[in-house]
Amino acid sequence: MASKEFSGLCSLVSSLSESILCTTGLKMYLVESKGGAITCMFLALFFLGTWPALLTMLERRGRLPQHTYLDYSITNFLSALLIAFTLGGIGKGTHDQPNFLVQLAQDNWPSVLFAMGGGLFLSLGNLSSQYAFAFVGLSVTEVITASITVVIGTTLNYFLDDKINKAEILFPGVGCFLIAVFLGSAVHSSNAADNKAKLSNFTGDYKDGDISSSKEGDIVKSKDLESGSSSADNVEAGTAVFLVELEEKRAIKVFGKSTLIGLALTFFAGLCFSMFSPAFNIATNDQWNTLKKGVPHLTVYTAFFYFSISCFVIAMILNITFLYHPVLNLPKSSFKAYLADSDGRVWALLAGLLCGFGNGLQFMGGQAAGYAAADAVQALPLVSTFWGVILFGEYRKSSRRTYILLGSMLFMFIVAVAVLMASSGQRNSTAKE
Numbered sequence: 001m002a003s004k005e006f007s008g009l010c011s012l013v014s015s016l017s018e019s020i021l022c023t024t025g026l027k028m029y030l031v032e033s034k035g036g037a038i039t040c041m042f043l044a045l046f047f048l049g050t051w052p053a054l055l056t057m058l059e060r061r062g063r064l065p066q067h068t069y070l071d072y073s074i075t076n077f078l079s080a081l082l083i084a085f086t087l088g089g090i091g092k093g094t095h096d097q098p099n100f101l102v103q104l105a106q107d108n109w110p111s112v113l114f115a116m117g118g119g120l121f122l123s124l125g126n127l128s129s130q131y132a133f134a135f136v137g138l139s140v141t142e143v144i145t146a147s148i149t150v151v152i153g154t155t156l157n158y159f160l161d162d163k164i165n166k167a168e169i170l171f172p173g174v175g176c177f178l179i180a181v182f183l184g185s186a187v188h189s190s191n192a193a194d195n196k197a198k199l200s201n202f203t204g205d206y207k208d209g210d211i212s213s214s215k216e217g218d219i220v221k222s223k224d225l226e227s228g229s230s231s232a233d234n235v236e237a238g239t240a241v242f243l244v245e246l247e248e249k250r251a252i253k254v255f256g257k258s259t260l261i262g263l264a265l266t267f268f269a270g271l272c273f274s275m276f277s278p279a280f281n282i283a284t285n286d287q288w289n290t291l292k293k294g295v296p297h298l299t300v301y302t303a304f305f306y307f308s309i310s311c312f313v314i315a316m317i318l319n320i321t322f323l324y325h326p327v328l329n330l331p332k333s334s335f336k337a338y339l340a341d342s343d344g345r346v347w348a349l350l351a352g353l354l355c356g357f358g359n360g361l362q363f364m365g366g367q368a369a370g371y372a373a374a375d376a377v378q379a380l381p382l383v384s385t386f387w388g389v390i391l392f393g394e395y396r397k398s399s400r401r402t403y404i405l406l407g408s409m410l411f412m413f414i415v416a417v418a419v420l421m422a423s424s425g426q427r428n429s430t431a432k433e
Contacts, residue, residue: 040365045417047358049383052142054351056133057391058344060250064330065130066322067338071348072355073315079356080308084301096296103302110290111283115303118279119310122359125272127318128265131328134252135262136188138388141269142381143184143409148270149277150177154420156278160287166423173419180412184381187409190402191395198240198397239397252328261328280307280363300363308356382413 051072058068084100098106125145132141154174158167247255254262282288283303291297298306323333385406388394395406 038365040361044358044361044365045380046383047354047361049142049380050387051351051354051358052129052133052138052384053387053391054347054354055130056138056388058347059130059134059252060246060392061344062249062251063341063344063348064251064333066319066326066330066333067341068344068348068351069127069130069315069319070338071345072352073312073319075349075352076315076356077308077312077352079353080304080360083357083360084305087301097299098296100299100301100305103296103299106295108291108295108298108302111286111298111303112306114279114290115283115298115306116310118276118283119307119312120314121272121276121279122307123311123314123318125269125276126355127315128269128272131252132262132265132269134250135254135257136266137394138392139381139385139394140184140188141262141266142384143181143188144263144266145270145273146381147178147181148267149273150174152271152274153277156274157281160278160281160285169419170423173416173423176412176416176419180381180409180416183405183409183412187395187402187405190405191398194398194402195243199243201240242393252330276307277362280304283307284363304360304363307359382410382417385410 055065055068055072059065129141129145136144151174154170158170247253280303283306284298284300286297320335322330323335323338326332385394389396395402
C-alpha cells in the first residue's frame with residue numbers, strides 16, 4: 001500500500017512539474033558548444049584554484065579547520081541547490097534531457113549511486129587536502145593532487161567518453177602537466193632548503209638582535225589578509241622570524257612533525273580526486289548500461305545535486321566527529337563553540353560557494369566537451385600558486401634557483417591548460433533506447 005502511495009506521489013510530482021514547464025515556454029539551459037564548454041572550464045579553473053587559498057588563510061590565522069570546513073560545506077551544498085533549481089529547474093526539458101524536478105521522480109538509482117560515490121570521493125579528498133596544506137604547503141599540495149588526478153582521472157575519462165577527445169593533443173597535454181608537476185616538486189625541494197637555511201641561522205640572529213633588520217619594501221603589513229590583525233608590528237616576509245611567528249599563530253602546528261604525514265594526506269587526496277570525475281561521468285552517461293530501458297540519463301544538474309548531497313553529509317559527519325575527537329593534536333572543540341566562532345566565517349562561506357560553482361562549471365563543460373578535456377581545471381595550482389605568493393608571502397626571500405624553477409613551473413602549467421583545452425571534442429547526445 002505504501003509503495004502504491006509513493007508511486008502515485010512521484011507521478012503527481014512529475015505531472016505537475018511538466019505542466020508548469022509547458023506553460024512557461026522556456027527551455028532548460030544546457031552547455032552544448034565547444035566555446036561554452038571552454039568558458040566553463042576557465043571559470044572553474046579560477047574558482048577551484050581560489051577556494052583552497054581561503055581555507056589556508058583561515059588556518060594560518062588560527063581558526064580550527066573543523067570550524068572552517070563546516071562553514072565551507074554549507075555554502076558548497078547551497079550552490080548545488082541553486083544550480084539545480086535555476087539552470088536545471090527553469091525551462092522545459094525533453095525526454096532525453098528531463099527537467100531537474102521531473103527527473104527526481106524517475107527510476108534512475110544506479111546513476112544516482114555513482115553520482116553520490118563521486119561526492120564521497122570529493123569530500124574525502126577536500127578534507128584531506130585541507131590538513132595537507134599546513135604540512136606541505138598550498139602550491140605543492142595542489143601540484144601533487146593535480147598530477148595524480150590527471151594521470152588517473154583523465155585517462156579513465158578519455159575511455160569513458162568513447163575517445164571523443166583528440167588523443168594526439170590530449171596525451172601530450174597530460175605529459176606537459178607531468179613536467180610541470182616535476183618542476184613543482186623541485187620548487188618545493190629548493191624552497192624547503194631555503195627555509196631550512198633561514199631557520200638554522202635564527203638563533204644566532206636572535207642573539208645578535210638582527211631579526212628586525214629589513215628593507216622597507218620587504219615589510220609585510222599586519223593588516224593584510226594573511227595576518228588578520230591590526231597590530232603595529234611588522235614582520236619581514238620570507239625571514240625566519242616570519243616562519244616562526246606563522247607557526248605560533250596557525251591552528252595546525254607543523255614544526256617538529258614528519259613531512260610524511262603531509263605527503264600521505266596529499267597522496268590520499270590525489271587518489272580521491274582522481275576518482276570523483278570518472279564517477280560523475282558514469283552517472284551522467286551510463287557507459288555501463290545500468291539504467292532500465294527507456295530511462296533517460298541523469299542531466300548534469302541532477303547528478304550534481306545528488307553528488308553534492310553525498311559530499312555534504314560525509315563532510316558534516318566527519319567534521320562534527322573531529323570537533324570532539326580531533327586529529328593531529330588539534331584542540332578539542334564543540335558544536336556550541338563552532339557556532340560562536342564567527343571570526344573568518346565569511347571567508348569560509350565564500351570558499352564553499354567558489355568550490356560549489358567551480359565543480360558545477362567543470363561538470364557542465366565536461367558534459368559538453370568531454371570530461372577528459374574538462375580535467376584541464378586540474379591546472380588549478382597555477383591559480384593557487386599565484387594566491388600563495390600574493391597572500392602568504394610564499395617564496396619571498398628565496399634563492400635564484402627557486403625563482404627560476406617557479407617561473408618554469410607556471411609556464412608549463414599554462415602550456416598544459418592550453419593543450420588540454422585544445423583537445424576538446426563535442427559530445428553527441430544520444431537517446432537511451
